């Protein structure tokens with residue numbers, strides 16, 4: 001299962017990986033939803049940093065989880081999306097229903113000559 | 115105009131073939147050495163069209179055939195036709211509206227056509243209810 005669930009208190013972190021399409025979305029959805037229903041978390045974080053491909057089925061996956069989280073007043077945060085995923089997320093306007101934190105390009109510390 | 119290269123694929127409308135289809139088209143385009151970003155655009159657009167055949171044209175219950183023809187034309191023009199013989203689209207204009215989905219499950223964003231349109235240079239859809247749907251995608255790859 002290309003999913004790593006981390007549950008601590010009322011925070012659920014779902015680390016997704018691999019390719020997200022209509023085929024792979026179903027088991028992901030079921031796994032995440034059972035955690036949401038069990039924990040009723042305040043915050044669900046969906047981490048896309050290990051996802052290499054995503055189409056509109058990934059947007060459907062996020063939207064559906066947002067809806068489920070709303071039912072008990074929780075919210076969704078999206079993080080780790082880079083490159084092509086960022087493009088798909090931007091087009092979808094998903095930032096209207098979930099907080100989107102895009103992958104930061106790592107800052108390389110400069111050696112400052114004194 | 116005569117294509118410089120052509121390939122044809124026919125496969126079952128099983129969801130496990132979504133990855134196969136987009137990867138096959140990307141592999142066909144690979145000799146043109148597309149940019150990483152262009153390759154992602156192509157894969158995503160093909161994935162959208164093929165998923166629509168599986169989800170909407172034939173439905174989750176029935177399995178039908180999906181046909182893809184891909185061609186490379188001069189000036190680095192990639193041409194991809196995705197065809198099904200499924201239920202067809204009643205109102206193409208409505209279907210292509212952003213966020214429109216005929217699916218009632220609430221798990222579909224209605225963004226497939228929007229992604230095809232913004233990730234390629236040209237999208238043509240023809241359909242007849244009860245007969246099936248044909249989507250033609252074209253993308254001009256940048257000069258390398």
Ligand SMILES: Nc1ncnc2c1ncn2[C@@H]1O[C@H](COP(=O)(O)OP(=O)(O)OP(=O)(O)O)[C@@H](O)[C@H]1O
Nearest residue numbers: 056166170171209215216222223224225226227247
């Ligand atoms: N090949 C097809 N056969 C029959 N109907 C189709 C086909 N392709 C698209 N449609 C219809 O057009 C609608 C819009 O398609 P689109 O791909 O934009 O959104 P979606 O598939 O509903 O959602 P998403 O692609 O975001 O998962 C579909 O809901 C469906 O009703």
Ligand SMILES: [Mg+2]
Nearest residue numbers: 162166226227
């Ligand atoms: Mg679709």
